[in-house]
Amino acid sequence: MSDQYLGEIRIFGCNYPPAGWAACDGQLIAIQQNPALFSLLGTQYGGNGTTNFALPDLRGRAVTGPVDNQPGNPQGTATVTLTAAEMPAHNHAVYGDTARAVSTEASARLPARFMLPNNQSCIPVNASPAPVMTTLSPQAVGTAGASQPHENMQPCTALMYCIALSGDYPPRP
Structure with a gap:
């Protein structure tokens, strides 16, 4: 009796597959050379199913x-x-400047360029004639971010996964 079942996958600490094993790297195997392993794996990992099949990658x-x-x-x-839509709900603070308004042009990405100092209250002003409507600065209301993908991999250590090319055929329960 051998130590492994045909098609069993094990992890090895070396950087090569031991004799009688193959790296689980998606390689194609000729059905004619290993029909018993093909009977276990079929084409679930790839291959054409006529002349070859793939090992798991x-x-x-x-x-x-x-x-x-x-x-x-x-x-x-x-x-x-x-x-x-995938970002958590959140708020952004409104930033401003305590200086008196002397310019209509924002100096940075600040939605509220000017505000009153020391929480002072303000008196509403009725503008006459009606104020001229203008477009807000794109720096104040424009989009942010670059929509670039980020890595999605957990910390890991690479080890060699190998599949047994020989051994006892695994019995069904």
């Missing part, structure tokens, strides 16, 4: 048991770009 992947997915169907992504 576990490079850069976190391995999980199948839950709502069939074995061999990769899930997740290495990078993510968040949309506004």
Whole structure:
């Protein structure tokens, strides 16, 4: 009896697959050279199913048991770009300047360029004639951010996943 079942996957600390094992790197294997392993894996990891089949590709992947997915169907992504709908609800503070208004041009991305000092109250003013409407500065109301993806990988250590090319055929329960 051998130490492993045919098709068993193990993790090795070396940087090469031991004899009788192959790296789980998605490589294509000829069905004619390994029909027993093909009978276990089929084409769930790739291949044409006529002349070849693929080994699982576990490079850069976190391995999980199948839950709502069939074995061999990769899930997740290495990078993510968040949309506004995916960001948590939040508020932005209004920034201003305690100086008296002397200019209509904002000097920075400040929605409220000027405000009263020391929480003083203000008296409403009726402008006559009616004030001229103007477009707000794009720096004050423009979009922010660059919509660039960020890495979505948990801290990890790379190890060699290998699949047994020989061994006892795994019995069904």
